[in-house]
Amino acid sequence: MAAVAGFLMLAAAGVLMLLFFSGRLLMAGRLGTVSLPVMAAAGAVASAFNPCALPALPAFLARGGGARGDPGPAAALGAMTVVLAFGLVVTVLGMEAQTLVAPGLGWLQVAAGAVLITMALLHLTGRMGRLPLVGALVTAGSRLWELTLQRPTRLGDYLFGAGFVAVGGT
Amino acid sequence: MGSLAAFLVFGATMGALVFLLARLGARARAWSRRVQPAADLLVLVAGAGLVVDGASHFLDSLLLGA
Secondary structure, eight states: HHHHHHHHHHHHHHHHHHHHHHTSSSHHHHOOGHHHHHHHHHHHHHTTTTTTTTTTHHHEEEHHOSSSSOHHHHHHHHHHHHHHHHHHHHHHHTTTHHHHHHHHHHHHHHHHHHHHHHHHHHHHHTGGSHHHHHHHHHHHHHHHHHHHHHHHOHHHHHHHHHIIIIIIII | OOHHHHHHHHHHHHHHHHHHHHHHHHHHHHHHOOOHHHHHHHHHHHHHHHHHHHHHHHHHHHTTOO
């Protein structure tokens, strides 16, 4: 019960942070560079509950723990690995990466939206596995999923934490 | 240096959140084994999540003026 209450509180905090960021209430220039770590922490809470993380959350909750005891440390390590790797790449590339992607970003978002909604319809109607190439990938993924459920390991926890952040958190 | 420190804070916070989610997942899985509708609900939530995700990308494209 306490865990559910904790999750709901985290989700509420995440949605609140999303509203703050979308309303541009938390801007680095407005709060000063001293507040950058605060912004980073708030951004992490927001990104864990952003729309891209929503489809991954049920899988995360359904998978549960590893082989022995607490899955938390390995999953957290996986999540931190992805964030730090992403951070290093962005820090090294700097603004150049942004200017490289920016011109086509609008149409990329339209394509991504169309693909995701199509996937949702196929998933909800149970037709995802019947598509020629996607079906084979879904079947292989389902088998891998079953295997990790039957024989859970610390590596599985690590990869799942990394996957959650790679898919939804960043 | 400041941006790297921000990423460190971001990573630590994200790690703490994933830590809590993984622990919660362990409990939720034990619960969903006993209650089948809970497992069905997770499938439904994943589908709804994809719809929300897709819609948010469309919204982003509108904001970007595509």
